[in-house]
Amino acid sequence: MQDMLMKAAEQALNYALKPGVEAEVYACSRRELQIEVAQGQVENLKEAVESGLGIRIVNSQRLGFAFTSDLKPQALKAAAQTALETSGYMPADAHLNLTPGGLEYPRLNTFDAELDKHPIEEKTALAQQAENMARAADKRISKVERSGYEEKEFDVLIVNSQGVNAYARGNYCSLYLYALAEQDGDAQGGFASMSRRRYAELNAEQVAREAAHRALRTLKARAMESKRIPCVFEPYIAVKFLGILAPMVNAEAVFKGKSLLADKVGQRVAAEGFSLIDDAALDGGLATFPFDDEGVPAQRHVLIDQGLLKGFLYDNQAAHRAGLTSTGHARRVSFRSLPSISPSNLYIQAGKVTDAEMVGDLAEGLYITDLMGLHTANPVSGDFSLGAAGIVIDKGRLTYPVRGLTVAGNMIAMLQNIDAVGTEVQFFGSRGAPSLRVASLSVAGS
Amino acid sequence: MEAALLKRLLALALQTGGDYADIYIEKKKNSGIWLEDEQVEKIHSGMENGLGIRVIKGRQTAYVYSSDLSPAALEKAAKIAGQAINSSSASRVIPLTGLSKDYPRLDAQAAQPVPWQHKIEKALAANQAARRAGPAVRQVSVALADVEKEVLFASSLGEWVEDRFNRIRGMINVVASQGSLLQTGYESIGGVCGWELLDEEHWEERAYKAARLAIDMLTAQPAPAGRMPVIMSAQAGGTMVHEACGHGLEADLVHKGLSVYQGRIGQMVASPLVTVIDDATLLHRYGSYRFDDEGQAAQATVLIEKGRLVNYLYDRLYAIQDKTNSTGNGRRESYQHKPIPRMSNTIIAPGEDDPQEIIASTDRGLLVLKMGGGQVNTISGDFVFEVSEAYMVEKGKVSYPVRGATLAGNGPKALADVDRVGCDLGFSIGVCGKDGQGVPVSDAQPTMRIKELTVGGTQVRPGTRR
Numbered sequence: 001m002q003d004m005l006m007k008a009a010e011q012a013l014n015y016a017l018k019p020g021v022e023a024e025v026y027a028c029s030r031r032e033l034q035i036e037v038a039q040g041q042v043e044n045l046k047e048a049v050e051s052g053l054g055i056r057i058v059n060s061q062r063l064g065f066a067f068t069s070d071l072k073p074q075a076l077k078a079a080a081q082t083a084l085e086t087s088g089y090m091p092a093d094a095h096l097n098l099t100p101g102g103l104e105y106p107r108l109n110t111f112d113a114e115l116d117k118h119p120i121e122e123k124t125a126l127a128q129q130a131e132n133m134a135r136a137a138d139k140r141i142s143k144v145e146r147s148g149y150e151e152k153e154f155d156v157l158i159v160n161s162q163g164v165n166a167y168a169r170g171n172y173c174s175l176y177l178y179a180l181a182e183q184d185g186d187a188q189g190g191f192a193s194m195s196r197r198r199y200a201e202l203n204a205e206q207v208a209r210e211a212a213h214r215a216l217r218t219l220k221a222r223a224m225e226s227k228r229i230p231c232v233f234e235p236y237i238a239v240k241f242l243g244i245l246a247p248m249v250n251a252e253a254v255f256k257g258k259s260l261l262a263d264k265v266g267q268r269v270a271a272e273g274f275s276l277i278d279d280a281a282l283d284g285g286l287a288t289f290p291f292d293d294e295g296v297p298a299q300r301h302v303l304i305d306q307g308l309l310k311g312f313l314y315d316n317q318a319a320h321r322a323g324l325t326s327t328g329h330a331r332r333v334s335f336r337s338l339p340s341i342s343p344s345n346l347y348i349q350a351g352k353v354t355d356a357e358m359v360g361d362l363a364e365g366l367y368i369t370d371l372m373g374l375h376t377a378n379p380v381s382g383d384f385s386l387g388a389a390g391i392v393i394d395k396g397r398l399t400y401p402v403r404g405l406t407v408a409g410n411m412i413a414m415l416q417n418i419d420a421v422g423t424e425v426q427f428f429g430s431r432g433a434p435s436l437r438v439a440s441l442s443v444a445g446s
Numbered sequence: 447m448e449a450a451l452l453k454r455l456l457a458l459a460l461q462t463g464g465d466y467a468d469i470y471i472e473k474k475k476n477s478g479i480w481l482e483d484e485q486v487e488k489i490h491s492g493m494e495n496g497l498g499i500r501v502i503k504g505r506q507t508a509y510v511y512s513s514d515l516s517p518a519a520l521e522k523a524a525k526i527a528g529q530a531i532n533s534s535s536a537s538r539v540i541p542l543t544g545l546s547k548d549y550p551r552l553d554a555q556a557a558q559p560v561p562w563q564h565k566i567e568k569a570l571a572a573n574q575a576a577r578r579a580g581p582a583v584r585q586v587s588v589a590l591a592d593v594e595k596e597v598l599f600a601s602s603l604g605e606w607v608e609d610r611f612n613r614i615r616g617m618i619n620v621v622a623s624q625g626s627l628l629q630t631g632y633e634s635i636g637g638v639c640g641w642e643l644l645d646e647e648h649w650e651e652r653a654y655k656a657a658r659l660a661i662d663m664l665t666a667q668p669a670p671a672g673r674m675p676v677i678m679s680a681q682a683g684g685t686m687v688h689e690a691c692g693h694g695l696e697a698d699l700v701h702k703g704l705s706v707y708q709g710r711i712g713q714m715v716a717s718p719l720v721t722v723i724d725d726a727t728l729l730h731r732y733g734s735y736r737f738d739d740e741g742q743a744a745q746a747t748v749l750i751e752k753g754r755l756v757n758y759l760y761d762r763l764y765a766i767q768d769k770t771n772s773t774g775n776g777r778r779e780s781y782q783h784k785p786i787p788r789m790s791n792t793i794i795a796p797g798e799d800d801p802q803e804i805i806a807s808t809d810r811g812l813l814v815l816k817m818g819g820g821q822v823n824t825i826s827g828d829f830v831f832e833v834s835e836a837y838m839v840e841k842g843k844v845s846y847p848v849r850g851a852t853l854a855g856n857g858p859k860a861l862a863d864v865d866r867v868g869c870d871l872g873f874s875i876g877v878c879g880k881d882g883q884g885v886p887v888s889d890a891q892p893t894m895r896i897k898e899l900t901v902g903g904t905q906v907r908p909g910t911r912r
Contacts, residue, residue, distance in 0.1 A: 042506055045530040048782065049523075050513040052494070067492035069513040075493060086489040089566050120529070336492055 008071035015080035024160035027053035101163020110170035133208035181215035190215025221401035224445035235426035238433035251318035270415035275349040276304035285345035287430035347432030351421025365393035382411035458524035464501040478591035496781035540604035554611035556640030572653035579657030599741035622660035631659030636732035669851030675811035683874020684889025690857035697764035706827035716861035722750040726790035797867025801893035827857035868893030
């Protein structure tokens with residue numbers, strides 16, 4: 001695969017190189033397998049292979065871009081010509097730049113050779129096992145809507161006219177399951193998934209148990225009256241807040257005035273126990289890769305250190321504008337698109353309070369189990385008003401489930417209001433968090 | 447592609463006993479221009495080829511896709527698709543007898559490729575036209591995109607079809623401001639045809655219109671809240687028919703018990719004045735095609751006839767399960783997706799009333815000239831739409847503009863409440879999303895009046911939060 005990509009990428013680069021032009025080729029090959037079972041039978045099977053490359057050029061400070069899935073010389077030449085031609089219509093931007101050559105890339109474990117050795121029947125059986133276990137977990141589990149196995153494998157090659165020549169491959173696999181629980185006419189769903197860089201670490205039982213647990217614990221929920229109370233977010237919920245936080249530490253958003261953290265570097269933006277880290281070299285991380293999608297080496301960055309804002313995520317262009325160097329956060333959706341700034345493995349660092357203490361300390365509180373509508377949070381003001389469900393904490397114990405709530409607040413106010421950080425970080429995809437407790441939040445009920 | 451290779455691939459896919467197999471090959475060239483702040487912000491261009499092979503046996507579906515079209519890669523893909531089905535004996539492939547010819551013609555190929563220079567001039571022209579509307583215009587964004595596509599479909603039933611077409615889309619978004627008040631205006635055009643669409647649809651006038659709308663809405667009053675008659679002008683386009691009944695008539699949702707229209711064939715589900723048709727054969731419309739993405743000839747399908755539900759939108763898979771015929775509505779976003787039932791161009795048929803007279807005969811109500819996005823819960827039929835341009839009607843006359851209105855209602859109820867249907871017809875276009883796949887559609891309706899809908903205004907009552 002490496003040879004095929006290399007040959008195409010070098011040809012494309014040569015076609016694009018004209019006097020006064022800097023060029024970069026991002027070539028990628030991707031394989032994907034998905035198996036979904038229902039009632040013990042394979043209902044859907046999908047297998048996909050795709051390769052292609054994107055040519056990005058800087059022609060006298062003007063950007064040109066074109067992609068192709070056809071790697072034959074004629075198609076590569078046509079793509080290079082399109083990139084050159086269209087660059088002529090673009091305005092000049094002095095901050096466009098490509099990654100310099102001669103950089104060292106870390107050696108990371110991103111490819112598990114074992115994954116390919118296991119036959120499809122075994123992977124199907126894993127999804128079937130999860131389905132059976134979820135069903136058997138409790139007699140109130142009425143249905144498993146879907147149980148699936150998924151794996152992805154990718155080869156990435158980046159070459160540019162500055163001398164960058166980076167190649168690496170990676171893979172990972174996942175199990176996911178959605179179970180339905182029913183009791184006395186009430187029906188509730190529960191979803192769980194697990195993604196791992198190593199096949200041996202997949203655990204069907206854990207996925208089944210978690211999905212069943214999430215469905216069961218919300219059955220026969222009651223209403224709750226409105227009040228301000230301490231709230232505990234389990235890791236599954238705490239990571240959702242990273243979806244609001246991630247755009248705020250994006251240097252592009254900062255530049256465009258779309259982040260409320262814009263002028264707060266060096267200031268306290270969160271409680272003392274709160275640290276936010278982005279680490280593209282994290283062992284076992286789903287986004288772990290030796291380089292970003294412009295060929296900048298993987299790095300670890302502390303974005304918020306014990307409550308103090310340290311900095312933002314940059315790609316080459318944003319870094320040049322700010323007079324810095326890239327932090328390695330250029331990401332592409334696929335070979336069809338230009339890179340833009342995005343986190344790698346983004347997580348909240350573990351703290352000192354166990355989950356038992358976090359709940360045990362409270363005379364009254366809410367343990368939040370579901371949040372809805374996070375995309376509606378205002379990234380500029382940080383204000384959010386979210387649909388929620390949870391379990392009432394009474395005298396240090398989890399009691400009955402409640403739903404139909406809204407939780408409202410402001411992201412920054414909430415970060416400063418965190419009074420306990422859990423000891424165990426859990427990852428969901430490439431985002432991770434421990435349990436968090438917020439001293440008080442406004443919860444609206446009936 | 448040769449018939450012999452296609453047949454070999456289908457035989458490989460069926461060698462483990464599948465009931466049915468098909469092949470979809472797509473080759474496309476995309477181009478896109480994005481203009482903002484009076485300059486080109488982004489130019490996007492690329493080409494992509496790929497193939498998808500599907501094997502069905504009973505309730506099982508295997509789908510394999512690849513961007514590598516070399517014969518070796520294709521054979522590998524066909525074998526993998528077959529491996530998902532576990533039966534010992536191979537199934538038979540009916541020989542491909544030749545390209546089928548009897549599909550509607552759409553005149554959908556551009557006469558010749560259009561140079562970048564021309565496309566960029568068109569984007570700049572729209573920007574200038576919009577800015578001519580007045581100094582209140584703060585920002586103009588223009589997008590122009592086209593795709594040139596070749597498709598091939600072949601199946602184990604002996605079907606083999608090929609086509610080539612262009613699809614164009616243009617959008618203009620304008621922000622106007624006065625003090626701290628911001629209003630937006632939006633226009634879009636699209637069709638399965640060449641760049642002549644821009645002239646046919648009066649591209650620059652549309653840009654000016656988007657700007658006018660943004661400016662006019664600056665002086666609009668907040669919409670009143672409450673239940674009232676609503677007149678939807680033909681130029682409001684068909685978001686209403688798309689959301690209020692279109693999705694609920696898609697056979698997969700009906701089959702899964704997720705539609706309010708399940709089990710209601712033959713029953714009255716709308717006013718006798720309402721006839722709903724899905725027609726993929728219309729010339730130059732955004733949702734048109736000659737055959738769907740699984741080789742079925744495009745057709746005009748009557749879904750609701752004078753208020754009575756007569757049919758659903760079918761793809762092959764659900765047609766087999768319901769023992770009926772596909773209506774040619776099996777569509778997919780690309781070779782990376784398997785086909786599912788989708789709308790094409792969905793229309794409420796024109797009636798007999800004079801649109802002006804419909805307004806004149808309304809004592810008090812809301813006249814909607816432009817719709818925004820919408821959403822529907824297909825299980826209950828409840829829908830909500832944003833309204834981007836509306837006026838109050840008082841004593842049969844159009845009075846002041848209102849902004850920030852939303853319309854909420856229930857599909858079957860709203861269609862039953864239609865009491866006047868105009869003799870005109872207006873189209874709107876969009877990319878409809880479902881199950882993670884986006885497909886181009888258009889929707890149309892005549893000017894019509896609904897006796898009562900809930901209008902949600904923006905005026906916030908004192909004492910309420912958020």
